[in-house]
Structure formats: structure tokens, C-alpha cells
Amino acid sequence: MRPLGPLSQLVASAAGLSLGPLACALPPAARRFASAAACGAPRWLSAVAEPLGDDERTGLASVRNIGISAHIDSGKTTLTERVLFYTGRIRAIHEVRGKDGVGAKMDSMDLEREKGITIQSAATYCQWKDIDINIIDTPGHVDFTIEVERALRVLDGAILVLCGVGGVQSQTITVDRQMRRYAVPRLAFVNKLDRAGADPWKVIEQIRNKLNENCAAVEIPLGLEDDHRGLVDVVGRSAYYFEGAKGEQVVKADVPAHLAGEMESKRTELIEKVADVDDQLADLFIGEQPIGEAELRAAIRRSTVARTFVPVFMGSAFKNRGVQLLLDGVADYLPNPLEVANKCLDVDEGEAVRELPCLPSGPLVCLAFKLEEGRYGQLTYVRVYSGTLRKGDWIVNTTNKKKVKVPRLVKMHSDELEDIAEASAGDIVAMFGVECASGDTFTDGSVRYAMTSIRVPDPVMSLAIIPKSSLVTAAFSKALQRFMKEDPTFKVALNAETGETLISGMGELHLDVYVERLRREYKVDCDIGKPKVNYREAITQRGEFDYLHKKQSGGSGQYGRVIGYIEPLPEGSPNKAEFENKIVGNAIPPEFIAACEKGFLEAVNSGGLIGHPVQGVRFVLMDGQAHTVDSSELAFKLACIYAFRQAFSKAKPVILEPIMEVEVTVPSEFQGTVIGDLNKRKGLVKSSHQERDDVVIQVDVPLNEMFGYSTTLRSQTQGKGEFTMEYLNHAPVTQSMQAELTNQFSRAKK
CATH class of the missing domain: 3.30.70.240 (Alpha-Beta Plaits)
Known part of the structure; x- marks a missing residue:
């Protein structure tokens, strides 16, 4: 009789069978679900027909979903180009803003190649040794921060690239904050060690002081600036040189004698930093037992996956040094899909938080995290968290409950498509012909799970934009609709007073790119108005209101009286506006309270100073009065709108920029x-x-x-x-x- 596989043990445990010592052999993900099953198995677990076999588990263990993020001009796209070359995905290396006019593979837009920056995140996949790697290359410019947000939302690990000269810069801090928000383990790669002024040790100190990360070098450079020749792996105590026309030949050698002392010093520092957060290594370190390469690599992996340590790699992507060792680090230290605890919301259970196992045989749950308008319709990037997504399947959108068919399924390689028949848990793929919004969750209908949403920052700047010709109005409207669908930070509104179309975004470059895309992709030339700042309004003190809305013009009238006050919310409050009902009794009938809240929320959309939204305000309803005949939802909604305006002028309002x-x-x-x-x-x-x-x-x-x-x-x-x-x-x-x-x-x- 064949011994039980790990998931078979899990199913047996859920069925109430005793596993005894077998339970400790379960991997972390399976142990979590065995524990959950003991408390009441998920309703889909009993329907699992085929438990996760050893081959499937081995397959998932060899998958890495990673992103490459950094401050602008730190070398992300150059690094990705080398990764694709060394893994055999491309046959030649092309540079960002290269003289050959081809440009890097991941910068597929003409605008990206001209400006030398990444505008849209691009997905690809490759294989390094026996590891399958899905990669998303993200922009570095803050104007395109939404691309980083939604990429990190679906990734299991990341590479944080830092310039060996610039170190930790403003956008590095933002990217680190985003990685923390989505609990993404990471490696750091100190790039550009060939440049004048490169100092990796200064960069490591900045990572510790500015990012508050527990980190240490796993490599030391063999020379810097013009003398940068290779790297020393302090974990394995070996030197590596990168030879050949493109650095494709990795030559392993003994560590030069003059660097032996520094290597041992840095190895001791590495062990101390990891031992601070890993008990198993700490026991060996305190007991003064020898720590071999295998023990140290295992400890680094455990602490990296637990997000308590960041290993620091080094090199020069442009000079083709250190990239292969970084790929080894991705395989050795970053988590596979089985090691990541994904959370979802159970819609049928009041949005209770559930832990979602990465099981190809589980219920289908996948998240649409990015949209593009492709040649064949909408291209929807999805991360499959559970189950298997097949071409031709009918899937259900949890948001709008619509059932749709998957007509085409593809793997992305920048702007190239490769048709596939199916994708299982842990994969990042794209669907054609499925209409949805960014952030929608799809299931097979057996469960109603929703993945947690992606944080979308508010736009900070607006431009008035008018097509030069009335003949292109249809193309103009179509383009703006497409851009809004693709980019949640890009907003379009109509100024009712002037008739101008206003586009809003994260900055000048952000809006300039969309104006240029209008011209190139849709042949729409536009006149641009002066950029406008998105001001806000706020109050600085409490303001009372006692407002009676009364109208009689034949037939049933309108009557609603509201009494209360508005006050500023505490500093740092996550809410922009709050409504609080403090009415005792039924001075205002309960069925009208929702209309009062609706009126207040409508009123804060336009302040009394310059007509911009009001933020940081609480509306407290204390008392009121209703009429048995003339009171209605409309009457109380209007009463609250006018009451807010009355109190707003008394509360010392200010304009915020x-x-x-x-x-x-x-x-x-x-x-x-x-x-x-x-x-x-x-x-x-x-x-x-x-x-x-x-x-x-x-x-x-x-x-x-x-x-x-x-x-x-x-x-x-x-x-x-x-x-x-x-x-x-x-x-x-x-x-x-x-x-x-x-x-x-x-x-x-x-």
C-alpha cells in the first residue's frame, strides 16, 4: 500500500482520522489547513477529488512569482533584460535607450523606448535551472505607482534594486512601504557597482537606517568602479568571475587571499544578523558549533520567507556581473506559492477572513489585477490563487455575480502572447475577452470568495483637455474610457460650468504620457489647459447647525429639520468623512437616517470656499423633527445638505493644497x-x-x-x-x- 501523500494526510485529518507522527511531516501550508480542518473544514474540502500529489507539490515548490522594483533609474529593466538572456528567453541583449534602436524587451511601448523609462508594468516568465520564475518588471517613477501597487499585490516575493551610488532614494522608501503593505518577502540587489562612487556598504547602512530592515550582505565585491571583476559568495566561501562577451560564463574559483579575512568578517556579521531572528541558527551560534553552508542557507531562507531578514546581493547588471548569483538567490531564498499565506473574504459569511490554500484541486479563485486593451479585446492579467483555470471554462465574477466564459488563455512575455490550455494555483496568466474591472475576483461558482482589494492613491493634479477637431470626438471618448479602465489613478470628469473635459492623475509626467498616447494611438491632437491642483477643504473647529427644510407648493410638501454639529476628525484618521447618529428616540424616524447620511456625503463633495471636496469632517446628528405627511427621504437629504453648508461657514474652513x-x-x-x-x-x-x-x-x-x-x-x-x-x-x-x-x-x- 502506497503511503499517504501530504494532502491525503490532510484530508484524512479533516475526516477525523488520527495521523500521529505523520502530521509533523506536513509542510507549513498543509499543517495550517489540517489545523483549520480540525476546527471545521472549509465547505469545499470534502469535494476535493484528487489530493495534491507529490508531483504537483514538487511542481509548486519550483515556482517563484517575483517583481523587480526600485527608484527610477536604478537599473530594474536592465536587470530584467539580463535575467531573460541568461535564462534563455531572449537571444540578444538590448539596452534601455540603446544605440541600436531596439530597446529592452520589457519596454514594449514606443514611448518607453524613447523616454528610457518604464511606464507600464510588464509580465514575463522564464526558467532558471529547475525553477520556473514569473516576473513583473515595474516602473520606478512615482507617477506610475499604481503599477507597483497592483504588481506587489499578487506577487510572492520581490527584488528591491538599489543604485550602488545613490543608495536608498525617495521612491525606494515608497516601494519598501508597498512591499510591507502586501507582506512581500524580498531580496536586495545593490546594482551599478561599476560606477564611480559606488559603495555597497554605505547602501547597506542606509537600508538598515532608512528602511529599518534587518539585512546583511551575502556577497562581497571583487573590486569596485573600473576594478569591479566579480563577487565572493560569503555563504559558500567561493569567488565567482563572469567571463565571455555577455558575462554568460560563470567561473568559480578560490577566494583571493587578500579578501579571506574580509569574507570571514562579513560571514560572521551575516550569521549574527540571521541568528537574531532565527532560533535554529541562534542555537548553533550560541553553542559555538560550526555553521556549514547548508545550515546557513536554510536559515536565510526561513528568515527571508518570514520577512524578518533581507539578504543583500551585489553586482552590475549593465556590465553583466552578479545576475546569475541573484537568480540562485531567488531560487534559494524567496518563497514558493505553497509558503505564502493568502487571505480572502468569504462573501457568504459576512466577508469573514479565510486563509486560501494554493491547491490546484481546490475551488477556483483568481484575481484580475491589471487590464489592457489588446488587439483582440480586453486583456486581463490574473493571478490564480486556488484551483485550475481552463480555456473554455465558465467562471463567476464575485463582484457583479456575472457568469462569463474564458475564450482564450495566454502566458505573457512582455507584449508577446503564448496560448495555453490551463493555468493552476500559483500561476500568473492573462485572459482575453473577459469584461471586468481591475480588482475583481473570479471563482468557479462553488464558493463566493473575494480577494482583498488593491490600494489606489487619489490623483493630485488635473488638466483641461479639448480635442482640436470635432471630427475625433468619438475616438477621444473611446481613448479616455480605455485609459480609465486600465489605470485606476487616471480620472476623467466634465466641468459643468465651462464644458471642459478634465483629466486627473498622479503628476505632470503621468498626464503627459496619456496626452501623447492620445496623439499616437488614436490620432487625437488636443489643446491642453494650465494644470490645475486638486485642492481640498477642511474645517478647524466645531460648527453647529439647526436647519429646517420646509417647502409647500401644492400637494404634498417637504419637511425635515436636523440639529447637530460638524467637527474635525482626529489627525491621522483613515476616513475622509464620518456620519454619526446620536439621536435618542424617534425625533427623526429611523427610515430617514440613511437619507440624512446620503445628504451629508453628497454635501462634502463640494465645499463652500472653492467647491472642492471637504475632508476630515464628522457630521453628528443630535436631534430633529419630522412631519407625519410632508416628511420624506428627499426632504431630510436636502435638509442635511443645507445644514452642512450652514455649519461649514461657522467652523473656520480652510483650503488645503x-x-x-x-x-x-x-x-x-x-x-x-x-x-x-x-x-x-x-x-x-x-x-x-x-x-x-x-x-x-x-x-x-x-x-x-x-x-x-x-x-x-x-x-x-x-x-x-x-x-x-x-x-x-x-x-x-x-x-x-x-x-x-x-x-x-x-x-x-x-
Whole structure:
């Protein structure tokens, strides 16, 4: 009789059979579900026909779903190009902004190749030794941060790329925050060690101090800058050189004698850092027992998967050094789909949180995380968390309960498609011809599970945009609808007063890209208005209201009285507006309370100063009065709208403007000129520090003052300066500016 496989043991456990010592042999994912089964097995578990066999488990154990993320210009796309070359997915290496005009494989848009930046995340897959790797290459520019958000939402691990000269930069901190939000284990790769001024040890200190990560080097460089020749693996105590025209020949050698002492020192530091968070290694370390390569690699893997340690790799992707060792690190240290605890919401059980096992034989649950309008209709990127998705299957959208058929299933390789018949738990694939929204969950209908949503930041800037010709109106509307569907941070609205179409996004570059795509992809030339800032309004003190809405014009009238107050929400509150019902008794009948809340939420969409949304406000309903005949939902909704406006004027309202966190890097000789200009722009300089010949200035500046700054900075620094900008918060404007904005709004209304 063949011994029970791991999942067979799990099913036996769910059925109430005793497994005894066999239970400890279960892998972590199976042990979690055995425990869950003991408390009451999921309703689909009894329907599992074929338990996860050894072959399936081995297959899942050899899968890695990873993303490559970093600050802009740290070398992400260059690194991905080398990964594809060394794994045999492409036959030649092409550079970002290369002279051959081809461009990197993952930058498939013409705009990406021209600008030398990644605009859309791109998916691909490859095989390294016996490991199947699904990769998503993400943008580095903050304007396209939604691409990083939705990629990290579906990935099991990530590579955080850092520049060996620049180190931890503004967007590095943002990406690290996103990885923490979605609990993504990561490796760090210190790139560009061939550049002048490269210092990996400084970068590691910044990772510890600025990102608060427990990290240590698993490699040390064989030389830096022009002398960078290879790497020393401190775990295996070996040196590696990368020879051949493209560094494809990895030569293993003994560690040079002059580096033996440094290698042992860094190995001891690595062991100490890992022992701080791994009990098994700590026991060996405290007992002064020898720690071999196998024990150390296992401990690094355990602590990396547990997100308590970040191993730091090194190299130069552009010079073809260190990428193969990084791929070994992906296989050795990042988790496979079985080692990740995925959570979902059970819609039938009041959105109770469930842990979702990665079982090909379980119920189908997959998340649509990215949409593109392809040549053959909508292309929907999905991550399969459970079950098997097959071409021709009927699947159910949990959000709208619609049943749809999967006409075509493909694997993505940048902009190339490879048809497949099925995809099982752990895979990242794409479907054609399935209409849905980004963030929708699909199941096979046996369960109603929904995966947790993707965080979407609010737009901070708007542009008025008008087609130059009325003949292209249809194409203009079609393009904007497509862009909104693909990108949740891109919004379109119509200004009812001026008739202008307003597009909103995360910054100047974000909107410029969409205007350029309109011209190239849809042949729509547009006139662009002056960029507009997305202001907000807020109150600074409590404001009381006692409002009676009464209207009689023949027939049934309208009657509704509401009494209460509005007040500012505590600082840091996650909600932008709150409604609180403190009525004792039935002064306002319960059936009208929902209408009161609806009226308040409608009122906060347009403040009384400049007509922008009000944030950080609580509406408290204390008392009221209803009429037996004339009261209605409409009457109380209107009463709350007017009551809010009445109280708003008493609560010392202020206008808030978006403040941007700006990091400017300029040669030292231009420091005074640049800081002087930032001060004129109402910037608050937080810090400035020297990095070799450059000065890095960190400053908070109102977004309204940053329009056209790229041109100004280029002229001030002879084209040598660069800057990055990221939304920080909304803060009150000056009194003089508030008066100016309110006067402009009043004149526009008249």
C-alpha cells in the first residue's frame, strides 16, 4: 500500500482520522489547513477529488512569482533584460535607450523606448535551472505607482534594486512601504557597482537606517568602479568571475587571499544578523558549533520567507556581473506559492477572513489585477490563487455575480502572447475577452470568495483637455474610457460650468504620457489647459447647525429639520468623512437616517470656499423633527445638505493644497542657486547632504509651485540636475492665497 501523500494526510485529518507522527511531516501550508480542518473544514474540502500529489507539490515548490522594483533609474529593466538572456528567453541583449534602436524587451511601448523609462508594468516568465520564475518588471517613477501597487499585490516575493551610488532614494522608501503593505518577502540587489562612487556598504547602512530592515550582505565585491571583476559568495566561501562577451560564463574559483579575512568578517556579521531572528541558527551560534553552508542557507531562507531578514546581493547588471548569483538567490531564498499565506473574504459569511490554500484541486479563485486593451479585446492579467483555470471554462465574477466564459488563455512575455490550455494555483496568466474591472475576483461558482482589494492613491493634479477637431470626438471618448479602465489613478470628469473635459492623475509626467498616447494611438491632437491642483477643504473647529427644510407648493410638501454639529476628525484618521447618529428616540424616524447620511456625503463633495471636496469632517446628528405627511427621504437629504453648508461657514474652513516631497540632485556648484529657487517656490528644505560631487536636497514644496520645474532645473544646472517628486500630504494654504482662491471661485461662479 502506497503511503499517504501530504494532502491525503490532510484530508484524512479533516475526516477525523488520527495521523500521529505523520502530521509533523506536513509542510507549513498543509499543517495550517489540517489545523483549520480540525476546527471545521472549509465547505469545499470534502469535494476535493484528487489530493495534491507529490508531483504537483514538487511542481509548486519550483515556482517563484517575483517583481523587480526600485527608484527610477536604478537599473530594474536592465536587470530584467539580463535575467531573460541568461535564462534563455531572449537571444540578444538590448539596452534601455540603446544605440541600436531596439530597446529592452520589457519596454514594449514606443514611448518607453524613447523616454528610457518604464511606464507600464510588464509580465514575463522564464526558467532558471529547475525553477520556473514569473516576473513583473515595474516602473520606478512615482507617477506610475499604481503599477507597483497592483504588481506587489499578487506577487510572492520581490527584488528591491538599489543604485550602488545613490543608495536608498525617495521612491525606494515608497516601494519598501508597498512591499510591507502586501507582506512581500524580498531580496536586495545593490546594482551599478561599476560606477564611480559606488559603495555597497554605505547602501547597506542606509537600508538598515532608512528602511529599518534587518539585512546583511551575502556577497562581497571583487573590486569596485573600473576594478569591479566579480563577487565572493560569503555563504559558500567561493569567488565567482563572469567571463565571455555577455558575462554568460560563470567561473568559480578560490577566494583571493587578500579578501579571506574580509569574507570571514562579513560571514560572521551575516550569521549574527540571521541568528537574531532565527532560533535554529541562534542555537548553533550560541553553542559555538560550526555553521556549514547548508545550515546557513536554510536559515536565510526561513528568515527571508518570514520577512524578518533581507539578504543583500551585489553586482552590475549593465556590465553583466552578479545576475546569475541573484537568480540562485531567488531560487534559494524567496518563497514558493505553497509558503505564502493568502487571505480572502468569504462573501457568504459576512466577508469573514479565510486563509486560501494554493491547491490546484481546490475551488477556483483568481484575481484580475491589471487590464489592457489588446488587439483582440480586453486583456486581463490574473493571478490564480486556488484551483485550475481552463480555456473554455465558465467562471463567476464575485463582484457583479456575472457568469462569463474564458475564450482564450495566454502566458505573457512582455507584449508577446503564448496560448495555453490551463493555468493552476500559483500561476500568473492573462485572459482575453473577459469584461471586468481591475480588482475583481473570479471563482468557479462553488464558493463566493473575494480577494482583498488593491490600494489606489487619489490623483493630485488635473488638466483641461479639448480635442482640436470635432471630427475625433468619438475616438477621444473611446481613448479616455480605455485609459480609465486600465489605470485606476487616471480620472476623467466634465466641468459643468465651462464644458471642459478634465483629466486627473498622479503628476505632470503621468498626464503627459496619456496626452501623447492620445496623439499616437488614436490620432487625437488636443489643446491642453494650465494644470490645475486638486485642492481640498477642511474645517478647524466645531460648527453647529439647526436647519429646517420646509417647502409647500401644492400637494404634498417637504419637511425635515436636523440639529447637530460638524467637527474635525482626529489627525491621522483613515476616513475622509464620518456620519454619526446620536439621536435618542424617534425625533427623526429611523427610515430617514440613511437619507440624512446620503445628504451629508453628497454635501462634502463640494465645499463652500472653492467647491472642492471637504475632508476630515464628522457630521453628528443630535436631534430633529419630522412631519407625519410632508416628511420624506428627499426632504431630510436636502435638509442635511443645507445644514452642512450652514455649519461649514461657522467652523473656520480652510483650503488645503497638496504638498510634494521633492528630492533634487545637483552638482555642488549649483547648490545655492537651486536652494534659492526652491525657497521662492515656498519650499521647506528638510535636509541636504553631499554625495561625492553632488548635493542631494530634500524639500517639501506645494504642488502648485512645481509646474515646469524640470525646465527651470535644467537651465539652472546646465542640464546636470535631476529631481523626483512624490505626494506627501495636504496642508493649509496661506491666508492671502486662500483669499485669492475664494475670490477667483466667486468670480467664476458669477
